[in-house]
Amino acid sequence: MQLNHEHPDYAFVLRTADGRSAKVNDTLLTTSFILSPVQLVEHWDVASAATLTAEALAPLLALQPELVILGTGATQVFPPAAVMAACLTRGIGIEVMNNPAAARTFNVLASEGRKVVAGFLLSP
Numbered sequence: 001m002q003l004n005h006e007h008p009d010y011a012f013v014l015r016t017a018d019g020r021s022a023k024v025n026d027t028l029l030t031t032s033f034i035l036s037p038v039q040l041v042e043h044w045d046v047a048s049a050a051t052l053t054a055e056a057l058a059p060l061l062a063l064q065p066e067l068v069i070l071g072t073g074a075t076q077v078f079p080p081a082a083v084m085a086a087c088l089t090r091g092i093g094i095e096v097m098n099n100p101a102a103a104r105t106f107n108v109l110a111s112e113g114r115k116v117v118a119g120f121l122l123s124p
Contacts, residue, residue: 010037010110014118017103019074022120029122036063036117037110046121049077049096054086057119061086065117067093067109071102073121 012035015023022029024040034041046056049072060068068087070079076098078084087094097105099120109116 012037012040013110014103014106017071017099017120019099020122020124022099022103022122029120030124032119032121034060034063034117034119035106036065039063044119046119047123048073048121049079052079052083052121054082057083057086060117060119061090061092063117064115065092066115067095067117069102069106069109069116069118070094070096071099071118071120072096073099073123076101 012024014035015025020030022033024035027040027042029042031042032044032046034044041059044059046052049070057068076096078096084094095105102118102120106116106118
């Protein structure tokens, strides 16, 4: 049996993610970050879902996604209602999940060519 290494059609692949770190391509990240299939913003100044504001979503929304995935660390924590409304009032879907689930979901949607943007919250 011959195995071939598949190269994705997008620039950034999320290799691993948990509550403290993530690996995008070969870059290890230890602070919160934003990821789209074509762009990585290595520093996102958000510490937790509880303190997330609608204004903090601006860098994600600027990437014009169809769907925002919010990875909230080791566990799923829903942000304030205003954060959810910031997406939904613009017709942008938002899904909240723990980082491992968010990583899997991001990779699947990116591989399908979807306009997805993910924000991952990492705690030191």
